[in-house]
Amino acid sequence: KLSDSLTGVIKKITRAPFIDEKLVKEVVRDIQRSLLVSDVNVRLVMDLSKRIEERALQQKAIAGLTKKEHVIKVVYEELISLLGEKQDYHLPTKTRVMLIGIQGSGKTTTSVKLAKFFSKKGLRPFIIAADTYRPAAYDQLLQLAEKANVKVYGEPEGKDPVKIVESGLEKAAHADAVILDTAGRHKSEEELFREMKELAQRFRPDEKLLVIDSNLGQSAGKQAAAFHKAIGLTGVVLTKLDGSAKGGGALSAVAETGTKIRFVGLGEGIDDLEIFDPERFVSRILG
Amino acid sequence: AVLDENRLDELLFDLELALIESDVALEVVDAVKADVKAALLGRSFGRGADLSAIVKQALRDSVKKVFVDGDLLEIIREGKRPFVIVFVGVNGTGKTTTIAKVARLLEREGFSTVIAAADTYRAGAIEQIEKHASNLGVRLIKQGRGADSAAVAFDAIEHARARGLDVVLIDTAGRMDTNVNLMDELKKVVRVSRPDLVLFVGDALSGNAVVEQVRTFHQYTPIDGAIITKADADAKGGSAISIAATLKRPVFFLGTGQGYDDLQRFNGSWFVDQILP
Ligand SMILES: Nc1nc2c(ncn2[C@@H]2O[C@H](COP(=O)(O)OP(=O)(O)OP(=O)(O)O)[C@@H](O)[C@H]2O)c(=O)[nH]1
Ligand SMILES: Nc1nc2c(ncn2[C@@H]2O[C@H](COP(=O)(O)OP(=O)(O)OP(=O)(O)O)[C@@H](O)[C@H]2O)c(=O)[nH]1
Numbered sequence: 005k006l007s008d009s010l011t012g013v014i015k016k017i018t019r020a021p022f023i024d025e026k027l028v029k030e031v032v033r034d035i036q037r038s039l040l041v042s043d044v045n046v047r048l049v050m051d052l053s054k055r056i057e058e059r060a061l062q063q064k065a066i067a068g069l070t071k072k073e074h075v076i077k078v079v080y081e082e083l084i085s086l087l088g089e090k091q092d093y094h095l096p097t098k099t100r101v102m103l104i105g106i107q108g109s110g111k112t113t114t115s116v117k118l119a120k121f122f123s124k125k126g127l128r129p130f131i132i133a134a135d136t137y138r139p140a141a142y143d144q145l146l147q148l149a150e151k152a153n154v155k156v157y158g159e160p161e162g163k164d165p166v167k168i169v170e171s172g173l174e175k176a177a178h179a180d181a182v183i184l185d186t187a188g189r190h191k192s193e194e195e196l197f198r199e200m201k202e203l204a205q206r207f208r209p210d211e212k213l214l215v216i217d218s219n220l221g222q223s224a225g226k227q228a229a230a231f232h233k234a235i236g237l238t239g240v241v242l243t244k245l246d247g248s249a250k251g252g253g254a255l256s257a258v259a260e261t262g263t264k265i266r267f268v269g270l271g272e273g274i275d276d277l278e279i280f281d282p283e284r285f286v287s288r289i290l291g
Numbered sequence: 292a293v294l295d296e297n298r299l300d301e302l303l304f305d306l307e308l309a310l311i312e313s314d315v316a317l318e319v320v321d322a323v324k325a326d327v328k329a330a331l332l333g334r335s336f337g338r339g340a341d342l343s344a345i346v347k348q349a350l351r352d353s354v355k356k357v358f359v360d361g362d363l364l365e366i367i368r369e370g371k372r373p374f375v376i377v378f379v380g381v382n383g384t385g386k387t388t389t390i391a392k393v394a395r396l397l398e399r400e401g402f403s404t405v406i407a408a409a410d411t412y413r414a415g416a417i418e419q420i421e422k423h424a425s426n427l428g429v430r431l432i433k434q435g436r437g438a439d440s441a442a443v444a445f446d447a448i449e450h451a452r453a454r455g456l457d458v459v460l461i462d463t464a465g466r467m468d469t470n471v472n473l474m475d476e477l478k479k480v481v482r483v484s485r486p487d488l489v490l491f492v493g494d495a496l497s498g499n500a501v502v503e504q505v506r507t508f509h510q511y512t513p514i515d516g517a518i519i520t521k522a523d524a525d526a527k528g529g530s531a532i533s534i535a536a537t538l539k540r541p542v543f544f545l546g547t548g549q550g551y552d553d554l555q556r557f558n559g560s561w562f563v564d565q566i567l568p
């Protein structure tokens with residue numbers, strides 16, 4: 005349905021003999037709907053629409069482009085400028101990566117996917133299982149890690165995640181990439197946010213990646229901002245993009261934290277992780 | 292003065308935005324707006340009338356109409372034995388945790404319950420629900436990881452029948468509505484268990500995708516109601532409205548945390564008043 009709506013927009017532009025203000029406004033309104041259906045934040049959609057409208061009406065089209073093609077190009081460029089160009093993940097020789105995020109977003113699964121990613125790049129990975137709340141969290145991680153052939157430290161009966169981090173770091177002394185999986189939490193859970201801050205202090209991560217479910221709607225911006233304010237994020241992992249959700253909430257997460265989307269999750273398997281591709285992401289939103 | 296379309300659109304604009312910002316899906320907002328227009332367009336109001344209050348109330352009423360009332364405990368009380376409920380939904384929405392909460396509620400209300408660990412797919416899934424069952428003192432039926440999900444469900448129902456237990460709660464693996472193989476598998480689990488209710492477990496934090504998800508799930512197996520989780524996560528939870536509008540079935544409960552008692556009966560009217568105060 006989303007691609008139908010934008011095909012409709014393209015048809016409007018390409019069939020119109022020339023572009024005028026009324027047509028531009030109509031095109032922008034259609035694009036607004038595509039963005040909102042993809043869960044892009046309402047305020048962001050409003051700002052984007054204004055900029056797109058101004059650019060489309062005022063800028064001279066680039067030579068060789070019809071005014072119509074110019075409008076479409078403008079929409080793409082505005083969205084890509086928010087996300088940045090596709091960037092290979094910068095691999096240091098040693099790294100500590102902390103994964104945080106809302107309950108059920110995909111952190112545990114992502115920790116193993118990341119471990120596999122690192123080992124394919126020649127870095128020896130190690131995962132610390134610091135979720136002490138969720139029943140069988142350690143079992144889940146062990147079973148996944150076994151498939152990826154990566155070592156895990158955890159305490160199945162453990163109650164103190166900070167102690168687990170300390171013991172885990174000792175065990176991970178020979179590893180190149182140490183990944184910390186944490187319990188799910190959201191910004192209204194003050195005690196859990198306090199714990200997250202303490203874990204970050206003890207673990208001293210090089211990377212703090214917020215794991216976001218692509219189904220996350222309009223609260224994405226506020227949640228990301230709260231995580232960023234608490235421990236300072238260095239990136240985002242957007243999961244479950246193999247489903248129906250377009251992940252528009254991630255745009256706000258990026259806008260609110262000044263970071264980039266590093267990876268996307270495209271399935272439950274440990275190989276289902278890819279470097280974020282902004283052009284593919286935007287095309288999916290615009291259909 | 293007669294209320295014309297331009298004025299009505301103007302009065303609706305901010306309210307529409309409030310609904311969208313609360314994660315009510317766009318097509319549901321459109322439908323509700325059309326409903327309000329049908330009710331108010333062309334009507335004349337006295338000179339002192341507070342038009343924005345009138346429009347807001349009309350919108351509230353229209354959204355509230357989306358909800359169908361339902362009392363899960365009553366339905367179970369009057370239902371057959373064993374009463375079978377299958378829990379379905381996309382990955383990570385809180386199905387397994389919700390089953391634990393429902394089991395706690397049922398035990399407290401005097402129903403004997405058995406849980407089927409029919410997520411035979413995901414890492415640690417059986418261990419997770421096994422721990423919940425042991426915490427709750429509720430019987431669990433499981434087989435090994437990789438076993439046939441429908442077989443576990445069937446096993447649990449037979450167990451309940453043999454022991455005269457009241458309710459069977461069947462956990463299933465999270466799955467994307469876009470994955471045809473997994474959706475076919477779910478269809479089979481439901482066909483074999485012949486449940487009294489299939490409940491969609493949705494996330495209060497999710498946005499527009501729920502409409503398509505609920506529609507697709509409903510095509511594979513008729514959905515009888517929903518439970519919305521993570522309502523404690525400071526989201527307005529408009530997805531509950533989207534789900535109710537798409538399903539036209541009751542939202543029975545809200546999950547309001549990770550503890551066994553964090554389950555409260557859904558009240559549509561109160562819910563809408565939170566979104567459109
Ligand atoms: N289809 C799909 N499923 C995913 C993806 N990432 C994770 N999942 C699934 O989403 C569910 C939740 O994943 P987890 O890794 O347990 O999420 P979590 O953030 O660790 O959850 P908590 O620890 O409870 O907060 C599981 O069913 C995963 O298999 C993805 O990219 N695609
Ligand atoms: N804050 C909060 N967390 C919840 C709620 N319900 C479930 N959770 C958490 O969400 C995470 C996922 O819950 P699960 O029960 O594993 O979800 P699921 O749907 O069974 O996941 P899959 O089987 O992997 O698809 C866990 O960390 C739960 O504790 C809720 O109402 N509030």
Ligand SMILES: [Mg+2]
Nearest residue numbers: 111112135141
């Ligand atoms: Mg986890």
Ligand SMILES: [Mg+2]
Nearest residue numbers: 386387410465
């Ligand atoms: Mg589950």
